[in-house]
Amino acid sequence: MNVLITHECSGVVREAFRALGHCAWSCDLKEAEDKSPFHQVGDAIQVMRRGILGDDHGWDIIIMHPPCTYLNSAGLHWNNRGRGHEKTETALQHVLECMHAATMEAWVGWALENPAGRIGTAIRKWDQAVQPYEFGDDASKTTGLWLLNLPRLVKDTAQYIPPRWVCKKCGHVALDEQAKYWVNQEGFVLCNRCPGTPKRLPRWGNQTDSGQNKLAPGPTRAADRARTYAGIARAMAAQWGALK
Numbered sequence: 001m002n003v004l005i006t007h008e009c010s011g012v013v014r015e016a017f018r019a020l021g022h023c024a025w026s027c028d029l030k031e032a033e034d035k036s037p038f039h040q041v042g043d044a045i046q047v048m049r050r051g052i053l054g055d056d057h058g059w060d061i062i063i064m065h066p067p068c069t070y071l072n073s074a075g076l077h078w079n080n081r082g083r084g085h086e087k088t089e090t091a092l093q094h095v096l097e098c099m100h101a102a103t104m105e106a107w108v109g110w111a112l113e114n115p116a117g118r119i120g121t122a123i124r125k126w127d128q129a130v131q132p133y134e135f136g137d138d139a140s141k142t143t144g145l146w147l148l149n150l151p152r153l154v155k156d157t158a159q160y161i162p163p164r165w166v167c168k169k170c171g172h173v174a175l176d177e178q179a180k181y182w183v184n185q186e187g188f189v190l191c192n193r194c195p196g197t198p199k200r201l202p203r204w205g206n207q208t209d210s211g212q213n214k215l216a217p218g219p220t221r222a223a224d225r226a227r228t229y230a231g232i233a234r235a236m237a238a239q240w241g242a243l244k
Helices: 012-018 044-050 073-081 085-105 118-122 176-181 221-226 230-240
Strands: 002-006 023-028 039-041 059-064 106-114 128-130 143-148 164-167 182-185 188-191 200-203
Touching: 002 012, 002 044, 012 023, 012 230, 023 044, 044 059, 044 085, 059 085, 085 106, 085 118, 085 143, 106 230, 118 143
Parallel strands: 002 023, 002 059, 023 039, 059 106
Antiparallel strands: 106 143, 128 143, 164 200, 182 188
């Protein structure tokens, strides 16, 4: 199957498909981080329309990861402070153009991945939301999938990574050896360090106990946070790659 992953320089999704024998390529405005020869530097829409050199068939599946800087809920608050409106509208227009191009160029179907934000309110709600911890990665990152002619990803309960639980009031972490501090009660917990019934909060490996991402500020932080988790990439390759 010919697969194109756009807006990807990490190669995570591309290599998941190639590991299963598919002819998968990635493209981005930046060079591939892994220096793969199966990466094209250039505009995503142009690469969609150009197809694979020497292959008149074109793409079977296109998976798009457009930049979410001016689209995700975490960054949209700047628009209310007089910043970013034009950039958000430009980003939305790019998403629409990508969807249209993929509809014309993908023989089987396409998927677009982005976090919660402007796409869901300006274009349409996502078809599915997935989490890395549902596919074997100890991390939390709500990821929306907009789909055309591709099925929702099926989650395998055997791959589920359970969280650690943190008391909302005192921040006490409920570990197995500290189970005496906790009593299950209809989705809540009793922490004998706090009066009343404080709510328990789930946290995964990429989160601090307060719920912040553990990645430190730096020049690669945005790219690292945008990277697709390997478990989700493997599920895409195994399930969507088997459609033809």
